[in-house]
Amino acid sequence: MTDRSTTARRRRAVGPVAGAVLATVALLGAACSSSSTSSGSGDTPGTVEAGTDVTLAADGPPRAGGTLTFGMSGETDGYNPTQNRWAGDGTTVGLTLFDPLAAYAADGSAVPYLAESFTPNDDFTQWTIQLRDGVTFHDGTPLRAEAVKRTMDGLRASPLTGPALAPIESVEVTDDLTLVVTAFEPWAAYPVNLTGQAGVVAAPSQLDDPDGARAPVGTGPFRFVSWENDKELVVERNPDYWRTDTDGNALPYLDQIVFRPIPEDSQRVAGLQTGEIDMTWSATASTVRQLRDLAAAGEIQLVEQEGQTEVAFVMLNLGAPPFDDPRARLALAQATDADSYASVLAEGITNPARTLFRPGTRFHSDVEIPGYDPDAARATLAEYEADKGPLAFTLKVQSTPGGRAQGEFLQQLWQQVGMEVTVEQAEATAFLGETVVGDFEAVTWGQFGSPDPDYEQVWWRSSSSKPVGELSLNFPRHADPATDDALDRARATDDLDARIAAYADVQRRFAEDLPYIYLDFTQPAIAAGNEVRGITNGPLPDGSPAYPMGG
Structure with missing residues (x-):
């Protein structure tokens, strides 16, 4: 050893x-x-x-x-x-x-890592990034602003990372160790987005290979x-x-x-x-x-x-039947017992989730989705069925023991109120690929574990929502102007109280439109x-x- x-x-x-x-x-x-x-x-x-x-x-x-x-x-x-x-x-x-340009401090704020400093202008539409001197790539070449710009430009052009960086208008090099990033709109929490994949820097030799x-x-x-x-x-x-x-x-x-x-x-x-x-x-x-x-x-x-840890949830496809109908989504929320899910399926290890952000974290809000009420679920279901017939759908899960257990638990729960539920398993790569193009009706999912929700905005914006059949980073295809307005307000200021209030409005819209039916907060x-x-x-x-x- x-x-x-x-x-x-x-x-x-x-x-x-x-x-x-x-x-x-x-x-x-x-x-x-x-x-x-x-x-x-x-x-x-x-x-x-x-x-x-x-x-x-x-x-x-x-x-x-x-x-x-x-x-x-x-x-x-x-x-x-x-x-x-x-x-x-x-x-x-x-x-x-790779090193990211920024990292999370103990309070959840983004601070310089590979960068020496981040300096915004007065309205947060421009950020000056100063790089550390004396850093070299693995091939021996020095870290320079031109290399950072090249990676940033590649990230902006990529269909995978580009949507998250869409607010950026330009990246300009002012000297060997300095770049200026200009945005179309205020972006007070921009460094948050440089803590992960969109903030690392690849050597030009790798990008040429x-x-x-x-x-x-x-x-x-x-x-x-x-x-x-x-x-x-x-x-x-x-x-x-x-x-x-x-x-x-x-x-x-x-x-x-x-x-x-x-x-x-x-x-x-x-x-x-x-x-x-x-x-x-x-x-x-x-x-x-x-x-x-x-x-x-x-x-x-x-x-x-x-x-903050990832929240596990059932994600619904609002771009296709049956969950393009809000009554179907409401009935499913009312038929979902998060308490039993956490105590039985998760063996009491996790806490049930009724909100997007974990209690005790700084962006938590008391805004909750509709709770478990099987009688109300049956009433909502009856209203839906009077117009459209039986609520029948497929729940997609990963083909793992945990995924199969999720599917069986939720299927039994929803069938108790009269829904017709089929469980379909998919291996991990297909599971992800089918989700991003909207090839699902309902799917078990886990996401949104970032300390600062600015990192998650790309998943929630209407601009990230595409028609079924196209790659969409807004997986449930929840296109909502009120959500966009709240996200804009959250980005326009560095005042923490104002940001918390804006994200409370985001959670309120999710509780009303129900693209996500929360289950529990994971415990990694x-x-x-x-x-x-x-x-x-x-x-x-x-x-x-x-x-x-x-x-």
Whole structure:
């Protein structure tokens, strides 16, 4: 067994926060013992309990070197930020290879990361970005504003990332380390959108390479080594990385990370127990419960995400029957028992969701969707059926044990009030592809876990809604001028109270139009063997705390 040195780097768990946090773990994590067979307290550390969210091995000084094997839930189609979808684990891998221009601070605000500073004009229609000096790409070329502009222009032109950056009018280079981004309209929270895929910078050599999606070149703490689909992706320490720890030691600590796609949660947990992998994650309730038990027994370390997490929901297609009819959507909401879903299907690990943002987070509002009321559901259903006949539809779920359990639970619940429900399973790639083109009536989904909802605006705007059959980032095809107005108001100011009020109006429109029927707030967790150190989120480049993952 090799030394395990990880490094905690940033913020967003698989969902938004975990992918970045897991990448941060790659930057700052470290091992305290040379191997699992060496003598000394490093082999069998005690645990430190920090509430219910964190179970960590007793800490010690980081040890440089070693290889960490990370168990991923799935593959990504490539690592060109302008061409490929970095859903889920793609963000984890991507943010070990690339640095984002911004990162989330402990309070959920976006602060400079690869950038040195962000300076807006008075009405937030223009942002001056100053880059850090002395940063180099993995191919040895220096980070310059022209390279940032080239990636930004590619991101703006991409059908995947372009809609999120549509407010940008121009990107101009003023000197080697300075760019000016001009928007068509005020964008007070623009740096929020630079914390993930739309904020990383690829080397010009990668963008020039026809096979660049499989040979990424960034500025991140690790360099690309090799990739064999469905087997493993290997990265190695970047010896020229620009960050150091608080004692001035070069980061990252690890020599290498091996990412292995292991789709089944049970296999990843088993691999963690046997030492086949050193770290993994899950947001599946039954798996999180199992990981909690293993952590309580001292077999592993566990960190659970705090703050806003993804909300799980049933997403409805408003662009086609039957859910183009608001009565069908209302009946479904009234027939959905989120409390039972959380207590039975999620085994009490999660909290039921009736709002978009998690209670206790700064953008939470008390605006709730209609609650479970089977009698009201039957009455609404009768009104619908008097005009259009039986409410019959297909619920699409992922072809995983968790997806099948979701489908069976919801099917039984809705059939109790007289709906005719068919459950259809789809493998992950087809599931996503069919959703974005509107090939669904109802689908189970999870999203919107960003600390700041400005990052999510592209999914909610009418401009992102396209007809069924076309790629649409507004998946439910909810085109609503009142929602757009609230989103505009949220972007026009940096006053937090005004932004909170605007997003409360967004939630009010969702509660009225019901594109989403909320189920629960997911509870992502990172699990690691006891030899790994630094699995909570570490400091930002200026030493201030990053957005928390657990502790």
